[in-house]
Each structure stands twice: as C-alpha cells, then as structure tokens.
Amino acid sequence: MTYDVLIVGYGPAGITAGIYAARKKLSVVLIGDLPGGEVRNSGDIENWPGDRTTDGNALADKMIAHLQDHADGVEVVQDKVAKITKDENTFTSLTESGKEFQSKTVIYTAGRHPRMLGVPGEEEHRNLGVTYCATCDAPLFGGKDVAVIGGGNTGAEAVIMLQKIASHIYLLHDTDKLNADPVLIANFENDPKVTILYNTQTTGITGEQLVSGLSYKNKATQEETTLAVEGIFVTIGANPNTEPVKDLIELNKFKAIPADRYAVTSVPGFFAAGDVTDIRDAQIVVAAGHGCSAALSAGDYISRLPK
C-alpha cells in the first residue's frame, strides 16, 4: 500500500506530526528506533509547558501513550530508515532490516546524534570511560574523578548529575565563558567538587583498557596538561541524522536539512521538522511545534495532489 504520510523519527517532532496527521484521518506509518527519541536521554526537563518538572523518560512515555491513542491511524515500526528515494510522486523508504515502504509524503524528523571530539584515544575508549550520554552512564562513575567536555546546557546538566555521584568533576570549555543557562551554572559554580577550565582544547584520551587520563591544551598559553580521570563525558553538540536523505535533498554546511517554519523543504512532498533541520533552537517544545506544522503542510500537499 501507499501511505499518505511516512514519518521518520520517534521523538517529539515525529510523535506530534503523527498525532496531527492521524486527526486529519491520513494513513500514517512512523518509523523510529528509539521510542521517544533523544528526549529519553535528557535528564530533568523544566521547560516543557504544563509539566513544571519532569524527566526525559517520563515525558517520552507520555508522548508515546498519546500517540497510541491514535493506533488505528498510525502504524509504528521500531526500525531505522536507511535510505529514502523519490520517483514521480511516490517516496520509497528502505529500512536497515530490509523493509520497504511507499508513501505520498515524508515527514523527516530523525534528529541529531552526539558529536565526537575527534581526538586520539576517543574511539578506542567508547563505552570504556568515554560516553556521550551522561543520563545513561553517570551512575557508573561513582566515587571517580571525571571530566565533562563542553559547557553548554547538556554539559551543565551532566555536571549537575555527576555532582551527586562522582568524586571530582572537571568541566572543560573552549572559550572564556560557559554557554549554559545561568540557572544551570548556579548549581555548581561554587561547588569545590567542580573545577571549571576555560579556553581549553582536548588533545587526547589515554588509558590501558579503561580511560585513565585526558590531555588538553590551554588555548591562550599553549600549555598542555593531563588530568587523571576515569570518565569523560563528551557534550559538544550534535550532528543531524541526514545520511539516508543525502542524495534526495541538498543539505546545508552543517549537514542539516534547510526547512522553513512550515517544515517545507526544497523537495515537494518531503517535509522536515525538529533538530534535523536548520532550525535555530534545538528544544523539545520547538521540535513538537515544527512537527505539527509538518503534518499540516503534508495534509495540504496531499489535498492538492492529482486524484
């Protein structure tokens, strides 16, 4: 069969698009491998209106339950889309496990994945002390000295999580001012357990099997220092998951999909929403809103297709 809408991604943008598309009585299949998306790996969430304080898992579960209310209209497939092609007015999406789906439109909300440092020793020590998900792995570093690299909101949240767990935390940032929200920084800026190192550039990760050290350079003095740490939390941003559509649509220099506020892209019938696009604010509430617009745009597009 040919679905009206195929949604790629199981996060806030995709789920919201699914709810809106189902309410328009469109036939929908949603394909995603992490139910709830990267939201699941967020810690506490205090900026989702209506829930003063919640956490990633709780919010993801609520969103999924809401989508399941429309189970008769939205088929959910736990899989990963590997490639999308377009032929005339039909899109074909191929998944990693070899399934193929046809649809009139695609709403692409595949999100982003954490960026790597690209320094010697990083790849070899993945899951051996180097982690990209503080929410997942922080509890494994009880009583250890650790480093968090990147002073944005994700890094600050990692420090806050680790304050209760680790022995000492070094927060390394590449400029002379942290990017995180002041309300987050206030939690640790005066904590003697936390050392903030500014103007740093990570140069290498060392250790026999498990991580035992991190080297960094002071960008002002060029002086190189090695810290004895057993855990390294990398929080230096994220890259868009656009590999499956790189031959379908022109990406921007950050490999994000250019999409307008209505989620319209340069390819007719292909809509994109949330963190995978060039949208400025990678926020749950923004992604959800963009997902809504994508579904409405897709509905509008379908109504104009030749019958």
Added chain:
Amino acid sequence: MVRMKVTIYTTKTCGYCKATKEFFKEHDIAYTEIDVSNDQSQARAMIERSGQMGVPVILIGEAPNEQMIIGYDREALATALNITL
C-alpha cells in the same frame, strides 16, 4: 523453542535501555534486569563482568559461553536470540 537466559544491565534514566526492553517485549523475550543506578556494587560487578562502562550491557546465554552485546543493537540482538526482524 529453547529459552535463552537474558540479562540486561540498565540505569533508570537510560533511553537505550528502555528501547532494548521494548524490543524484548515486542519479541516476547523474558529477561532479568539489573538496575545499577543506585547500586555501586552492582555497577562495579557489571564493569568487571563486561569490561564496559556504558549501559545497556546485555548478556545472552549461560556462562562461560554467554554472548555480550553493548548498547541497543537490534541486529546483534536478533542474531544472538535467533529471531527474525
């Protein structure tokens, strides 16, 4: 069908752990969960047993021939559990 012993090490807040457990449910796989979030001795035991410092860690089969899968990897899980995706 022979039921294989499946153990998953998790933390409460780990999304990939949740996704892995959903996968088990979908394919009707019984599993034992060890939550290491608030238990440093279990966390240490996991690190010693698996040599890994990241969750989820999934052990399939009986020691000493058990198979270890790190992270949420559907294809590796399907192969180890002998199921078709």
